[in-house]
Amino acid sequence: MTPIPGAHPRHGFTLLELLVSMILMMVIMTVAVQTFRRSSNLLASQAGSLDAQATARFAISNLDRDLRVAGVGTVPDQPMLVQASNTAITFNVDLVSHDTSDPFAVHNDANADSATTSAMRTTGTITLPNSSFTYPESTYYQANGVIGGAETISYYLAKDSTTALSTEYILWRRVNNTTPRIVARGIQYSPGYTVFQYLRV
Numbered sequence: 001m002t003p004i005p006g007a008h009p010r011h012g013f014t015l016l017e018l019l020v021s022m023i024l025m026m027v028i029m030t031v032a033v034q035t036f037r038r039s040s041n042l043l044a045s046q047a048g049s050l051d052a053q054a055t056a057r058f059a060i061s062n063l064d065r066d067l068r069v070a071g072v073g074t075v076p077d078q079p080m081l082v083q084a085s086n087t088a089i090t091f092n093v094d095l096v097s098h099d100t101s102d103p104f105a106v107h108n109d110a111n112a113d114s115a116t117t118s119a120m121r122t123t124g125t126i127t128l129p130n131s132s133f134t135y136p137e138s139t140y141y142q143a144n145g146v147i148g149g150a151e152t153i154s155y156y157l158a159k160d161s162t163t164a165l166s167t168e169y170i171l172w173r174r175v176n177n178t179t180p181r182i183v184a185r186g187i188q189y190s191p192g193y194t195v196f197q198y199l200r201v
Helices: 015-067
Strands: 081-084 088-093 151-159 168-175 181-188
Touching (some): 015 088, 015 151
Antiparallel strands (some): 088 151, 168 181
16 A cells, blocks of 8 residues: 655654543443442442341351250259240250260260359349349259259340440350350340240149
């Protein structure tokens, strides 16, 4: 092809071309960022929902495991169910014993803390969770005079003081008068709702 006399070859873009390309790039970037934000928010909400479901399953499995054996190993006059309210449940069960010869214990653990493997004494009473009642009123003994092996287990909801959300609670588990431990946190609860439902026969 024969070059045109007097024409100069182009070596770059005009200012108008640069402006148009920059505007197009900004539009593309804006759309991409908005799409990424929507995807991130959706992923975060799904992850939060999955976490909540996993927490609920774990809490329910703990409750189910302990409540299924409530009353096992209790001695005469020792109640199976101590407390049942909207946000707390307390019961007696010989769940763990450090005495391997205990025939009533659901589990035997030679290394178990002795404070959590026998009936409570009146010298170590507790205030039942979310109430003003104290327990026990008497110490429960077996027929041979040995203290009963059924410990007192409480599950209860309490406000999570580490969060600003007024509806976020923690599910606690306490054995006898030992320090409670967290079963699950991040539980959404509105006062007035019933968590622990029960039927009276």
